[in-house]
Amino acid sequence: MAGIVEGKVVVVTGGGRGIGREISLLMAREGAKVVVNDIGTSLGGEGSDQTPAGEVVAEIKKNGGAAVASYDSVAEWDSAHRIVQTALDTFGRIDCVVNNAGILRDIIFHKMTFEDFDSVVKVMLYGAFNMSRAAAPHFREQNGGSFVHMTSNSGMAGNIGQANYGAAKAGIIMLSKHLALDMQRFNVRSNAVAPSAWTRMTGSIPSNTPDKAARVAQRQAVTPEKNAPLVVYLASDAAKDVNGQVFYTRKNEIFLMSQMRPRRGIHRAEGWTPQTVAEHAIPALKADFYPLERNQDVFSWDPV
Numbered sequence: 001m002a003g004i005v006e007g008k009v010v011v012v013t014g015g016g017r018g019i020g021r022e023i024s025l026l027m028a029r030e031g032a033k034v035v036v037n038d039i040g041t042s043l044g045g046e047g048s049d050q051t052p053a054g055e056v057v058a059e060i061k062k063n064g065g066a067a068v069a070s071y072d073s074v075a076e077w078d079s080a081h082r083i084v085q086t087a088l089d090t091f092g093r094i095d096c097v098v099n100n101a102g103i104l105r106d107i108i109f110h111k112m113t114f115e116d117f118d119s120v121v122k123v124m125l126y127g128a129f130n131m132s133r134a135a136a137p138h139f140r141e142q143n144g145g146s147f148v149h150m151t152s153n154s155g156m157a158g159n160i161g162q163a164n165y166g167a168a169k170a171g172i173i174m175l176s177k178h179l180a181l182d183m184q185r186f187n188v189r190s191n192a193v194a195p196s197a198w199t200r201m202t203g204s205i206p207s208n209t210p211d212k213a214a215r216v217a218q219r220q221a222v223t224p225e226k227n228a229p230l231v232v233y234l235a236s237d238a239a240k241d242v243n244g245q246v247f248y249t250r251k252n253e254i255f256l257m258s259q260m261r262p263r264r265g266i267h268r269a270e271g272w273t274p275q276t277v278a279e280h281a282i283p284a285l286k287a288d289f290y291p292l293e294r295n296q297d298v299f300s301w302d303p304v
Contacts, residue, residue, distance in 0.1 A: 003031030004236040009091040011035040011083060013074050013131060014101035016052025019150070019195050019224045023098055024056050026228040027235070028065035033091045036060075037070040037083050037101070066091070074101045074127030084134040093142065096235040097135045099128040099149040099172070106161045117164040124168040128175055132190075136179075140186045147190040148234045149176045153248065153295040156194065156257060160294065169194075173246055177259075180244035191234050194248040194257070195227035196303065222251045222303050230254060251303035264288045 010027045014020040016038030024036045036056045040049030053069040060067040068090045072079035087094040102124045105116045128149050139145030154162045155169025172192060179190035198221075227249045233239055248255040266284045268276065291297075 003029065004238060005232060006031030008032045008095040008235065009087050009093050010096040010098065010235055011037060011087055011094060012098045012100060013037045013127065016040060016056050019197055019227050020100040021056050022225040022228045023100065023231050025060065026232050028060040028067060030232050033066040034060060035068055035070050035083065035087045037072065039071050039073055074131050075122040077130050080130030081134040083131065094135055094138050096146045096148065097131050098231060099131055099147065101127050105164060108161050109163045112163060120164040121168045125171040128172050132179055136183065139183065139188045144187045146188065146235050147176065147179055148231050149192045151192045151194045151246065153194050157293060157295040157298045177244050184243060189239065189243040191242060191244065192246045193231055196250040197222050197224040197227060226251050250299065253304060
């Protein structure tokens with residue numbers, strides 16, 4: 001039986017480790033030809049190592065699949081275009097880009113440097129733009145293609161010490177939505193997935209909760225491969241009617257996430273002054289204010 005993405009050419013950025021690795025492997029098992037892009041940096045984006053991408057490619061080939069490694073950075077326009085060109089040169093086309101590459105520089109906001117912010121946004125938000133923009137003309141020409149962008153609940157619910165990461169991930173959601181709007185005329189789809197897994201990235205995030213050991217053990221049970229099936233599905237023709245959506249994968253759970261819509265409104269025919277805003281508008285709206293929650297407050301139960 002043919003795989004769900006049989007014959008498609010898929011680029012997976014950050015495809016050498018963690019969630020990206022599992023996406024690359026499942027894409028190949030389901031019949032795709034995979035460009036495994038990974039420069040092999042540290043969590044903070046320093047250094048490079050060709051080993052992770054090379055090992056994934058070797059495993060795919062060992063299992064009878066087709067893959068090629070790419071070591072270019074998504075963070076720069078020219079190098080991102082080289083990643084897409086690798087797909088064209090090796091396999092003759094490109095059908096899907098999975099924007100998964102990311103780095104982490106968690107720090108409380110008043111201590112965050114420009115470099116802490118800039119480096120994270122460049123890899124994740126600019127990286128997703130660069131990769132998508134490089135692929136877009138080819139998708140337009142062939143009248144088809146798909147983008148899957150990896151976002152995060154840090155970009156939806158928020159977390160302490162992740163202003164850079166959360167801002168980039170929130171930006172990815174709107175980048176995905178606008179790609180869906182602009183490219184639908186060319187039969188191109190764009191969706192976002194917030195994954196959940198114990199990886200070297202999540203394992204590096206400090207925790208001061210009293211039940212830290214139990215929480216770590218519970219989180220370690222949420223393994224990276226749990227995120228891959230939805231991503232592979234979204235790259236397939238079976239998902240032809242799925243566009244502009246945001247999903248969250250959490251072990252064996254899949255959530256369709258809400259998007260920004262009006263929650264409650266108030267009207268004053270004569271207009272507003274600062275005083276009437278204080279006296280009438282805010283008291284009327286306050287019951288529907290969102291609490292200052294973090295991701296773990298929104299999803300307070302253990303993954304199942």
